[in-house]
Amino acid sequence: xxxxxxxxxxxxxxxxxxxxxxxxxxxxxxxxxxxxxxxxxxxxxxxxxxxxxxxxxxxxxxxxxxxxxxxxxxxxxxxxxxxxxxxxxxxxxxxxxxxxxxxxxxxxxxxxxxxxxxxxxxxxxxxxxxxxxxxxxxxxxxxxxxxxxxxxxxxxxxxxxxxxxxxxxxxxxxxxxxxxxxxxxxxxxxxxxxxxxxxxxxxxxxxxxxxxxxxxxxxxxxxxxxxxxxxxxxxxxxxxxxxxxxxxxxxxxxxxxxxxxxxxxxxxxxxxxxxxxxxxxxxxxxxxxxxxxxxxxxxxxxxxxxxxxxxxxxxxxxxxxxxxxxxxxxxxxxxxxxxxxxxxxxxxxxxxxxxxxxxxxxxxxxxxxxxxxxxxxxxxxxxxxxxxxxxxxxxxxxxxxxxxxxxxxxxxxxxxxxxxxxxxxxxxxxxxxxxxxxxxxxxxxxxxxxxxxxxxxxx
Amino acid sequence: xxxxxxxxxxxxxxxxxxxxxxxxxxxxxxxxxxxxxxxxxxxxxxxxxxxxxxxxxxxxxxxxxxxxxxxxxxxxxxxxxxxxxxxxxxxxxxxxxxxxxxxxxxxxxxxxxxxxxxxxxxxxxxxxxxxxxxxxxxxxxxxxxxxxxxxxxxxxxxxxxxxxxxxxxxxxxxxxxxxxxxxxxxxxxxxxxxxxxxxxxxxxxxxxxxxxxxxxxxxxxxxxxxxxxxxxxxxxxxxxxxxxxxxxxxxxxxxxxxxxxxxxxxxxxxxxxxxxxxxxxxxxxxxxxxxxxxxxxxxxxxxxxxxxxxxxxxxxxxxxxxxxxxxxxxxxxxxxxxxxxxxxxxxxxxxxxxxxxxxxxxxxxxxxxxxxxxxxxxxxxxxxxxxxxxxxxxxxxxxxxxxxxxxxxxxxxxxxxxxxxxxxxxxxxxxxxxxxxxxxxxxxxxxxxxxxxxxxxxxxxxxxxxxxxxxxxxxxxxxxxxxxx
Numbered sequence: 001x002x003x004x005x006x007x008x009x010x011x012x013x014x015x016x017x018x019x020x021x022x023x024x025x026x027x028x029x030x031x032x033x034x035x036x037x038x039x040x041x042x043x044x045x046x047x048x049x050x051x052x053x054x055x056x057x058x059x060x061x062x063x064x065x066x067x068x069x070x071x072x073x074x075x076x077x078x079x080x081x082x083x084x085x086x087x088x089x090x091x092x093x094x095x096x097x098x099x100x101x102x103x104x105x106x107x108x109x110x111x112x113x114x115x116x117x118x119x120x121x122x123x124x125x126x127x128x129x130x131x132x133x134x135x136x137x138x139x140x141x142x143x144x145x146x147x148x149x150x151x152x153x154x155x156x157x158x159x160x161x162x163x164x165x166x167x168x169x170x171x172x173x174x175x176x177x178x179x180x181x182x183x184x185x186x187x188x189x190x191x192x193x194x195x196x197x198x199x200x201x202x203x204x205x206x207x208x209x210x211x212x213x214x215x216x217x218x219x220x221x222x223x224x225x226x227x228x229x230x231x232x233x234x235x236x237x238x239x240x241x242x243x244x245x246x247x248x249x250x251x252x253x254x255x256x257x258x259x260x261x262x263x264x265x266x267x268x269x270x271x272x273x274x275x276x277x278x279x280x281x282x283x284x285x286x287x288x289x290x291x292x293x294x295x296x297x298x299x300x301x302x303x304x305x306x307x308x309x310x311x312x313x314x315x316x317x318x319x320x321x322x323x324x325x326x327x328x329x330x331x332x333x334x335x336x337x338x339x340x341x342x343x344x345x346x347x348x349x350x351x352x353x354x355x356x357x358x359x360x361x362x363x364x365x366x367x368x369x370x371x372x373x374x375x376x377x378x379x380x381x382x383x384x385x386x387x388x389x390x391x392x393x394x395x396x397x398x399x400x401x402x403x404x405x406x407x408x409x410x411x412x413x414x415x416x417x418x419x420x421x422x423x424x425x426x427x428x429x430x431x432x433x434x435x436x437x438x439x440x441x442x443x444x445x446x447x448x449x450x451x452x453x454x455x456x457x458x459x
Numbered sequence: 460x461x462x463x464x465x466x467x468x469x470x471x472x473x474x475x476x477x478x479x480x481x482x483x484x485x486x487x488x489x490x491x492x493x494x495x496x497x498x499x500x501x502x503x504x505x506x507x508x509x510x511x512x513x514x515x516x517x518x519x520x521x522x523x524x525x526x527x528x529x530x531x532x533x534x535x536x537x538x539x540x541x542x543x544x545x546x547x548x549x550x551x552x553x554x555x556x557x558x559x560x561x562x563x564x565x566x567x568x569x570x571x572x573x574x575x576x577x578x579x580x581x582x583x584x585x586x587x588x589x590x591x592x593x594x595x596x597x598x599x600x601x602x603x604x605x606x607x608x609x610x611x612x613x614x615x616x617x618x619x620x621x622x623x624x625x626x627x628x629x630x631x632x633x634x635x636x637x638x639x640x641x642x643x644x645x646x647x648x649x650x651x652x653x654x655x656x657x658x659x660x661x662x663x664x665x666x667x668x669x670x671x672x673x674x675x676x677x678x679x680x681x682x683x684x685x686x687x688x689x690x691x692x693x694x695x696x697x698x699x700x701x702x703x704x705x706x707x708x709x710x711x712x713x714x715x716x717x718x719x720x721x722x723x724x725x726x727x728x729x730x731x732x733x734x735x736x737x738x739x740x741x742x743x744x745x746x747x748x749x750x751x752x753x754x755x756x757x758x759x760x761x762x763x764x765x766x767x768x769x770x771x772x773x774x775x776x777x778x779x780x781x782x783x784x785x786x787x788x789x790x791x792x793x794x795x796x797x798x799x800x801x802x803x804x805x806x807x808x809x810x811x812x813x814x815x816x817x818x819x820x821x822x823x824x825x826x827x828x829x830x831x832x833x834x835x836x837x838x839x840x841x842x843x844x845x846x847x848x849x850x851x852x853x854x855x856x857x858x859x860x861x862x863x864x865x866x867x868x869x870x871x872x873x874x875x876x877x878x879x880x881x882x883x884x885x886x887x888x889x890x891x892x893x894x895x896x897x898x899x900x901x902x903x904x905x906x907x908x909x910x911x912x913x914x915x916x917x918x919x920x921x922x923x924x925x926x927x928x929x930x931x932x933x934x935x936x937x938x939x940x941x942x943x944x
Contacts, residue, residue, distance in 0.1 A: 313496060319494075382460070389467055400478060
């Protein structure tokens with residue numbers, strides 16, 4: 001009697017050891033970068049290198065242990081990649097602090113990194129099943145909106161650098177609630193779209209080769225559009241406005257599979273942008289700078305193209321190989337620690353460094369999208385897709401802005417720019433992706449097959 | 460949903476692709492333009508990134524780059540000797556440089572093609588390339604003596620001393636001067652302020668009077684007229700007789716040419732040597748009118764006046780005997796007045812030419828240039844500039860100029876035990892204005908080690924300034940410094 005050969009179900013490997021090795025590699029790269037800065041500036045290895053390196057290594061080891069315990073099947077690449085970007089950001093901020101760039105503080109950023117890792121761990125430990133978030137769809141939506149409008153509230157809202165996007169919490173400091181709002185809104189979008197996607201996908205009239213949605217289904221997109229315009233008008237925050245609207249369109253498209261939504265979204269965006277450009281001086285100014293950054297008059301103007309040009313000068317000076325860490329003059333770029341950390345990095349690490357950096361971002365996004373595709377339920381797919389897309393979209397908006405590919409709108413560079421809010425929010429975002437990737441890669445409970453065979457117990 | 464997710468993934472790929480393309484375009488294609496943009500302050504920092512070479516003279520360091528340890532302005536230019544050498548070293552300002560700093564800039568900052576080998580070695584040994592060191596021909600003792608003597612009691616003027624046999628410039632002083640340290644700070648605003656102040660100063664401290672400005676040379680030019688006369692007839696000598704009236708009638712004018720102070724010149728018929736010793740005007744006016752414009756002008760050209768523009772390596776303002784006019788003008792020009800305009804350097808070259816038996820050597824300031832490791836890149840090669848007069852004429856002139864110091868107007872320049880030759884000059888500038896006081900000389904006459912020209916500018920040495928009283932004693936102290944007395 002022949003036994004039918006049973007194909008063993010291929011299990012995704014956990015690759016925990018590989019992850020640890022890559023994590024260590026990322027930390028070593030960062031430590032080398034620290035040493036590099038010190039050697040270039042003071043001709044000696046900075047005294048804080050071990051402190052910085054060991055703290056970063058310690059935090060990441062903690063994050064790794066939490067991940068290994070609470071999300072053992074998670075994608076092994078995400079954490080090391082994020083560690084590398086976060087670490088390079090720390091080095092750049094340390095380097096800018098060394099040349100006394102305004103506001104740069106490596107210690108503060110290291111502290112925020114620690115808090116970020118804590119939040120990452122807490123998220124993984126508390127949120128055992130991310131699908132619980134689906135039940136909080138409308139709560140998340142309400143929280144998102146509240147966070148988004150909180151800077152407009154009297155007393156706590158603060159106006160910094162012409163944008164009203166900060167709130168001041170006594171004892172804690174300043175926070176940029178929009179960074180957390182984007183997470184809550186994506187949870188809301190995902191939950192909402194999962195529930196309504198069948199309706200939104202219904203075809204209305206057919207125009208040329210595109211199925212238009214029914215007019216009455218336009219409500220949600222118009223509401224989000226309205227809110228984005230509100231953010232733009234009331235808070236003068238072009239970046240967040242574009243970020244949220246774009247992400248919503250992408251998620252709407254993923255959920256409904258309707259290209260028409262993308263077209264409607266683009267039309268609404270272009271309409272809004274033209275309107276804003278005509279009505280608001282600061283939006284108009286951004287367009288002018290974008291079209292002609294080298295214009296001497298715009299260069300001289302307050303709020304003109306000088307900042308952008310300084311960034312471009314920095315990148316040009318860096319050239320292919322860069323000046324080397326600690327050997328350029330990134331301090332010349334206004335806001336080099338936040339919005340313009342990318343050109344600052346470009347000056348010292350050159351095209352080579354920037355390509356590697358973009359590649360790392362692209363890989364993080366790719367791991368996220370892979371998680372989304374591997375996910376087993378629509379909510380997870382949408383949530384993972386939305387989170388991955390917003391990361392890519394944010395990198396595109398800010399990096400495209402500072403390299404004059406698109407008009408400049410202020411946003412932080414994820415994991416690199418100095419600032420607690422963005423770092424914390426992004427670490428939570430990564431925790432969510434890790435949680436979902438764990439769920440997606442975890443082998444489903446296997447049915448006992450071939451019940452006729454004798455089961456062998458091994459001791 | 461997977462199909463749309465894949466499309467979104469494609470969109471993300473496209474976004475990253477665009478970013479990467481754009482970064483490549485910026486840092487690869489447009490980099491050169493953006494780097495060279497005048498608004499890119501990094502160009503300004505780059506100036507301070509290299510350790511510029513030193514400028515030295517003898518054992519003195521005149522200019523050096525000091526490592527400040529700062530990341531923005533790494534090396535600061537310092538001039539330990541400050542004002543004394545400013546007309547030579549120049550300054551290294553945030554946006555410009557001057558004098559030697561300018562003329563030898565590419566060697567000092569290490570970018571010159573002559574340093575290619577050094578740079579290649581540095582590339583392989585991972586050393587930071589330093590600029591080449593420039594050693595000057597300046598004799599610090601002479602320079603300092605001249606600065607001290609000329610600068611005393613608020614005089615303005617210039618002095619150039621040359622080694623007659625080589626053309627090496629031993630001293631070049633221009634007073635008033637400035638502190639190059641103030642113009643070489645790495646701070647545009649501060650430097651612009653300091654530089655504006657110097658530029659608007661009516662005493663023109665930034666002007667190198669020794670080479671960048673011409674003055675009427677007065678009676679010191681009589682040696683040229685004398686040279687032309689001696690060259691015109693080989694039988695003439697120091698004891699030959701010439702007419703020396705109290706006043707020389709100038710044809711076609713109502714004016715006539717008097718002697719200095721209207722004095723008589725001997726008995727009205729004197730030897731050539733006597734005419735030079737007493738610096739009588741009338742015999743020289745007459746000689747010039749007899750020889751004609753061309754003869755004097757040719758002789759002037761043979762001394763290098765009005766020829767190819769000189770660079771030492773700083774460009775030298777052209778000296779000029781003046782255009783051909785009438786006889787009256789020629790008579791005045793031949794005693795160093797009218798449109799006759801000379802730089803102190805040119806007058807020093809004339810003295811040096813006579814001292815060097817008629818051969819004028821090309822003047823130069825740079826003795827040697829060596830890379831940071833001491834490897835020689837170039838060293839001075841003395842070059843004949845012109846042959847101004849025959850050896851015979853030169854000897855006659857030497858004899859007469861020694862007489863000027865021993866018996867004539869320049870007795871203040873006598874140095875015990877050394878035969879000093881010289882010629883004073885007191886150049887009138889304008890009616891009612893004080894004259895410039897001149898003195899040219901060389902010593903020792905039998906084996907000249909130094910030839911110099913000194914000019915004390917009008918108005919800075921009193922209304923009775925004269926070559927003999929004002930200028931000769933200063934020249935004496937410089938010669939003593941060089942001759943070690």
